Amino acid sequence: MTADAARTELRSIADSLQHYVEILKEGGLGGLPRTLHMSSPQAHPQARPQPPSPAEDRPIASPADIDGQALDSLAALRDAIGDCRRCKLCEHRTQIVFGVGDPHAELVFIGEGPGADEDLRGEPFVGRAGQLLTEIITKGMKMRREEVYIANVVKCRPPHNRNPETDEIAACEPFLRKQIELIQPRIIVALGAFAAQTLLQTKTPISRLRGVWHTYQDTKLMPTLHPAYLLRNPRDKRLVWQDIKAVLREMGRL
Template identity: 55%
Template sequence: MTPAARAEETLDNIAREIAECRRCPLHETRKHTVPGEGKPRASLVFVGEAPGASEDAQGRPFVGRAGQLLTDIISKGMKLRREDVYICNVLKCRPPDNRTPNPEEVLQCEPYLLRQLALIQPKVICALGLVAAQTLLKTTEPIYKLRGQWHNYHGIAFRVTYHPAYLLRNPSDKAKTWEDVKEILRYLGEQS
């Protein structure tokens, strides 16, 4: 079995565990769990905050309006295919009314995310928004202090940018996200 096949099988195992999860009350209101999707040994992983209504309905990450923007960033901006990256969230279930995840929910879901990242072993992690950035970097710094620079996540290059949902509400910050995307592409080009 190839390393990619082993990773896929193990990511599938994690997805099955997530589907059975009852660690926090979010399991009571979810329609579907949203473990993540994409290439099992992707060079680039995008980590968002939590599933929204569309994601909860379909069981897939980033499929609503914010997801379309992320897909456009990946395909049109980065010239990559969505299936060649891995996309997931810190939370694997939707918080009611799309509220910000609370610390207990993050604490209960985080082990799944950490296992996913350890299996995928990407060259770059891109945190989409504050929750993903603060969770993985173990910081309380605001996003304006975290984005625009490289961080290190257990030896993996780590970049913070704005969440696509934020960009839909604040299109003037799309230029800053484009700068982050160009830096990620530059780094990936140097690593290949």
């Protein structure tokens, strides 16, 4: 390729990126999502960003995709996940919501999946339910949000906030398992029926799971009600407080 041709090529790629940024801004986004990448430097001069190919064409992750790799930190795991397209949830997300908090936290909270606010911000539990979770941590437990780790069963937002489907959980759960393996928390709190039932591989209702210690990957797990449920049913906050007190007792903080 000549120098002129290379310059033209670069200019066209820059134009495409600029156009994409404008689309994002119109949609109310302040910047590029972490997952943006260019698929080919040979893009046509008029080419615009293309939607991802159908998920059915892509392989579903097996645990070996991640478990087989010598990953020694959450940052290395996040890099290994990359711009993951292992399940169809990639098609509607803004970005992957990996998790946030102390990489060596004693206590890990696990929810179901990102909602709209989390999808935009790239951080779990930042909407109204997230604010309530933060209050539980800071006011109820007298801990800082940065002291714990917060993640979800699936890392991409299910469209219309539907429950993640079986194939999506199968594709994404290896990431969560690796996260737990790397963090090595003393205690996991599963937030809501979906997270608890998925992690414990049971259909038992949350009303019977909560308040009782279980085990996930050799780690003690306490299921409790989801903060979003508490927003609709504030009277049940007392049940969550019972569960949280059990967690605090186990941690030697009560």
